[in-house]
Amino acid sequence: MNLARLDLNLVVALRALLEERNVTRAGQRVGLSQPAMSAALARLRRHFDDELLARVGGHYELTALGQVLLDRTSTAYDVLERLFASQADFDPATESREFKLVASDYAVAVFGAELARVVHEEAPGIRLRFAQTPPTVVDDTGTLLSATDGLLMPHGVISDFPATHLYEDRWVFLVAEDHPSVDDRLTRHDLARLPWVTYQRTYDAPAVRQLGMLGIEPRAEVSVDSFQLLPLLVAGTRRIALIQARLAGLLEPLAAVRVVEPPYEAVPLREAMWWHPVHTHDAAHIWLRETAARVGRRMAGTPAPPVPS
Numbered sequence: 001m002n003l004a005r006l007d008l009n010l011v012v013a014l015r016a017l018l019e020e021r022n023v024t025r026a027g028q029r030v031g032l033s034q035p036a037m038s039a040a041l042a043r044l045r046r047h048f049d050d051e052l053l054a055r056v057g058g059h060y061e062l063t064a065l066g067q068v069l070l071d072r073t074s075t076a077y078d079v080l081e082r083l084f085a086s087q088a089d090f091d092p093a094t095e096s097r098e099f100k101l102v103a104s105d106y107a108v109a110v111f112g113a114e115l116a117r118v119v120h121e122e123a124p125g126i127r128l129r130f131a132q133t134p135p136t137v138v139d140d141t142g143t144l145l146s147a148t149d150g151l152l153m154p155h156g157v158i159s160d161f162p163a164t165h166l167y168e169d170r171w172v173f174l175v176a177e178d179h180p181s182v183d184d185r186l187t188r189h190d191l192a193r194l195p196w197v198t199y200q201r202t203y204d205a206p207a208v209r210q211l212g213m214l215g216i217e218p219r220a221e222v223s224v225d226s227f228q229l230l231p232l233l234v235a236g237t238r239r240i241a242l243i244q245a246r247l248a249g250l251l252e253p254l255a256a257v258r259v260v261e262p263p264y265e266a267v268p269l270r271e272a273m274w275w276h277p278v279h280t281h282d283a284a285h286i287w288l289r290e291t292a293a294r295v296g297r298r299m300a301g302t303p304a305p306p307v308p309s
Contacts, residue, residue: 001108002054007043009040010040010043010044010047010078011036011073011076011077011080012030012077013026013030013032013040013044014040014044014052014069014073015073015074015077016029016030016037017037017040017041017044017052017053018052018053018062018066018069018070018073018259019070019074020165021053021060021061021062022059022060023037023041023053023058024037026092032049032155032200040053041053044061048065048069050063050065050066051063051066052065052066053066060216063270070113073122073270074147075143075146076305078146078148079146079147079278083098085284087133089283090283090284090287091122091189092122092123092126092223092285092287092291093122093123094125095125095284096125096126097112097125097126097127097131097192097240097284098126098127098128098129099126099127099128099150099284099288100129100130100131100148100149100150101128101129101130101131101147101148101149101150101151101152101273102130102131102132102133102134102137102144102150102151102152103130103131103133103151103152104132104133104152104153104201105132105226105227105228106227106228106247107152107153107243108130108152109227109228109247109250110169110244110246110250110270110299111152111154111166111167111295111296111299112130114295114298114299114306115128115292115295116128116289118291118294118295119179119291121300122291131148132225133151133153133201136157137151137153138157138158140174141158141161141259141274142161142276145161145274145275145276146276146278149275149279149285149288149291150273150274150275150288150289151273151274151275152166152271152272152273152274153268153271153272153274154206154270154271154272155206155270155271155272156206156270157206158274161225161274161275161276161277162274162275162277162280163272163273163274163275164255164270164272164273164289164292164293165270165296166209166271166272166273166293166295166296166299167246167271167291167296168246168268168269168270168271168300168304169245169246169247169268169269169271169301170245170266170268170269170304171207171242171243171244171245171262171266171267171268171269171306172243172245172248172259172261172266173186173188173240173241173242173243173244173253173259173260173261174230174231174234174240174241174243174248174257174258174259174260174264175233175240175253175257175258175260176234176236176237176238176239176256176257176258177235177256177257177258178236178256179195179238179258180238181194181238182240182260184260185260185261185263186240186260186261186263187263188216188263188264190240190263191211191216191218191240191263192216192217192219193219194219194238194239194240195219195221195237195238195239195240196218196220196221196222196239196240196241196242197220197221197222197223197224197230197234197239197240197241198218198220198223198224198241198242199223199224199225199226199227199230199231199242200221200223200224200225201225204263206267207242207266207267207269210264210266210267214264218242221239222239227243227244227247228247228251230243231243231248231251231252231254231255232255234255235255235256235257236256237293240264244269244304245259245304245305246304246305246309248305251306259307260307261287261307262302271296273289273292275289
């Protein structure tokens with residue numbers, strides 16, 4: 001494949017065609033006339049030796065290759081957009097741009113909110129967009145990082161990408177305020193016999209692996225993809241949930257739950273910001289990483305709240 005012979009404007013046209021599945025709408029989206037967009041589609045069909053859009057009745061549907069290209073084109077577009085947005089200098093007080101960070105709802109609540117406050121004060125033209133961590137993050141980390149500015153995730157889940165450490169947190173348990181069989185502490189026997197509410201994704205792996213090494217198999221009665229829903233699903237039940245202490249401190253007043261310490265020395269959570277190497281020397285991204293690290297250091301000076309005695 002000789003990239004020098006390719007017109008990269010076709011990436012823009014291809015994305016619009018695959019997403020709109022209509023030549024006229026795709027042209028309107030990217031500012032091209034209907035004949036110009038039809039010509040772009042013809043070039044793309046010759047290049048891929050595939051129809052890409054096949055007429056079915058009165059509308060177009062994607063061919064098998066078109067369906068494959070749909071996600072790849074979106075990723076390629078994001079990579080190119082970030083590539084050509086790279087800057088040698090960056091003044092946060094005057095610049096205007098958006099940074100996309102992928103994070104769990106826990107990371108957004110505990111860290112992202114403070115990061116957004118600092119960015120608002122220091123860089124009024126900068127926008128932050130937080131996206132939920134997808135289930136495929138471990139399987140296809142490189143693709144995810146290439147299309148975003150950063151991933152907030154604990155150490156011990158992914159590797160082989162640059163990262164900056166942010167802060168540490170502790171794991172604690174939530175139980176109902178009026179739990180019939182748990183007083184101010186849990187036992188390992190309690191962890192095995194009581195039903196659990198679990199965070200259904202697998203990438204808080206260090207904490208999950210530790211339970212397995214202790215011979216504890218959580219009996220998940222309910223699973224959700226939001227840490228912030230855990231207290232609501234624990235309140236008024238016999239269920240228990242493993243949750244980060246910083247988040248528990250924010251959410252405990254919102255539901256009839258209590259925080260109790262684990263009956264074992266839980267491995268700490270060490271949150272980091274990961275990025276793709278393509279961003280390493282970009283001035284704007286360097287500012288983002290340094291700001292995130294500064295917010296993390298400030299949080300490190302405020303330890304996770306202790307469990308009330």
